[in-house]
Amino acid sequence: MSIEKTMRELNTLHLSEKSAISLEKPESEYILHIDSQLSSVCGSDARVAATGSENTVRIYTRQTLGYLASISGHTKTITGVKFARVMPHLLYTSSLDGTVRCWDTRSNMKDAVQIFTGCEGDTDAFSSFDISCDDRLLCTGTDATDHDGVFILFWDTRKPQPLGCYSESHHDDITQVCFHPHDRDRLLTGSTDGLVCVFDVSQETEDDALQGTLNSESSVSHIGWCGERECNVYCTTHIETVHVWQADEFDAVTQIKDVRDAFQGEKKLDYIVDCFQPMGDNRLHVLAGNHSGHLHLLRASSPDCLEYISSLDGGHSQDVRCLTWDAQAEVAVTGGEDSMLCLWHPRQGHQNTAEVTRRHPLKAPSKIRLHTKRSVGENRRHAKGHRTSQESASHSHEG
Template identity: 40%
Template sequence: MEVLEDKLRSLSIARRSHPEKPTYLLGMAQQPEGVLAVSCSNMSIHLHNKETLKLQGEYRGHGGPLCALAFAHASPHLLYSASADGTVRAWDARLPGSKSAQLFRSDSSHSFCSFDLSCGNVLLCAGTEQVDKADSFLVFWDARKPGESPLGVYSESHSDDITQVRFHPRDKDRMASCATDGLVNVFDLSRGSEDEALLATFNGDSCASSVCWCGDDYRRLLCLSQDEGLHLWDLSRLDTEQPLAVFSCRDVRSLAPTAPGRRLDYTVGGAWLEDAGKLLVVGGDNAGGLHLMECDDGGLRLLKSLHGGHASTVRCFLWDAVAGALFTGGEDAQLLLWKPGGAELTSVKKESMKSCSALKVKSRPHRKHYYNASVQR
């Protein structure tokens, strides 16, 4: 079987989308049946065929920027989206263009900037922006009861915009969250109250932008910060005297390995490639180049640099382990499919669309602060 490194090193562009209207591509979610959902800065959701990237339809209904997408695990035709308009909606992927099939709301003051669905398909959780310059909230619903009030909220764990919520891929009660207050929290939701549920709090040193469950049995947690810091923690050590951090760097731009003449300007995110047993970290440069790196206890190792695709900042990616393919989307409004030995049908590279007035969104959407909170165990 071809090893991951060989697959990544042979990646090249196989397909490229050509949208009629310019819009930033912000996030992705994959359906096993062959549909790729992409959230856009014009508050729409596009559905693409995974093989051809052909646009199959779109959804509209949110009144604010989208923050996350997720397909239901048990009902893969159901696509969830969350928005700054304070709603979580569910769409039927079999009916592109239809109205939302389900709607979840909380307090009218809540504006969501993160969201996820538990692996058990029971809990939905959305993280809010800071409310009244004081508080931020984790809001929970029963996914089986759309239209009903939230099950409850956590209000003490973060004090600023909650940038990401991530349920554990296997444990339905385990969840992680991160925020611009610099903190990363891990919860066991089976324990009841917020204080009891909080298992650990980590200090990300600066505004945390994303977290990723990784490692054997997903016992590790990767955190990326908005000023390009990277932290890798081992949660299996929580009840030991061993240090929780297995690798930490305040600015990966200073040490990231890149090809000669290339540089790393930002990180896009991380993904645990379970079949290969490797943690993939994706970064890029402002000209649209991409760097695929492996992260472990020893730091970062460059696997492949991709060029000639995007014309500006890449905002999202998704690795398809079955097809051995990489999807990327960014601020040039392009959706790209990279495959081993891929041969693009057209070699025309789209120009950056940053100058278009339709793209008036912030490229780095949160403020930067610095904190010295200590780790709580």
């Protein structure tokens, strides 16, 4: 796909479906994390999983955001949700309760089919996790504790006991871990200590595995792989900056200062949701928003500048917390503090989706109010560094 065609598609991205995860409650249930099965694997039967602030996971069809099922089992805040890559019927969730649970979406999902805990049971608070591209490795990051420090733990997904862990590379809460989409041995980790670490987990010791340390100079919000053949690393921070580095030489490719300074008026921005990369365009794209729920698509047009592409309106009314992007289908799903899931796709698909909506109309959400305002510290413990609509947070590896 050419860059010109990609830009045209993004310019016509529009809201096609929305679904509320909370309708009757006096306070809204935040959507904290979402993930989607890929169209390349599941086609039109792809599912979306969304985690709520009340420790539940809900499953929806991605084509219409029709509700399918819910999962309960975690006793504390869920910090991540991921479909397996090779066996997408398996869904993994991590939590501050010190467990990662695997659910088989082909079953009634009353019980997890696997439960992974740390070396000393469920004493670790898992703040993030990811699964390797071949579904063989599971990795989690933990919150920092006064007596134990912070850890990056690994499992073979076929066994409940950990393979081992890293303990020297970060010294504060790990906010993100991210495997390379095609190389099972390459891993990124990001932390509130401002560091992004690049690992080759095939090495026997943590010192040998650590390939490079990148400094964002602020608490890390999101990390990922980008560029041609995913040869670069991106990072966004809680002070709304964007960084891109080469993954091998570790040279800076892009450094964007606070995006809130660059866009005002109708294009006003209060926060970055996340980044993604469309097929046919190797430049990083950024989804950002404001506290009224308006979203804007931006593109890294130069090493220190983001250009405005288009706006996505009509979906959310409060802060948007999460994004999942399917590059092949050119479909985005967003979730926010207003309890809404929203589906966005290029306009040429609108007619078919509208027919589905008329046959199966979604109930309009009732009016709901925000959670009580939290302090920055309380909010970070609640949702691992994400913003409320009122605030923005200015052992070696043996396997």
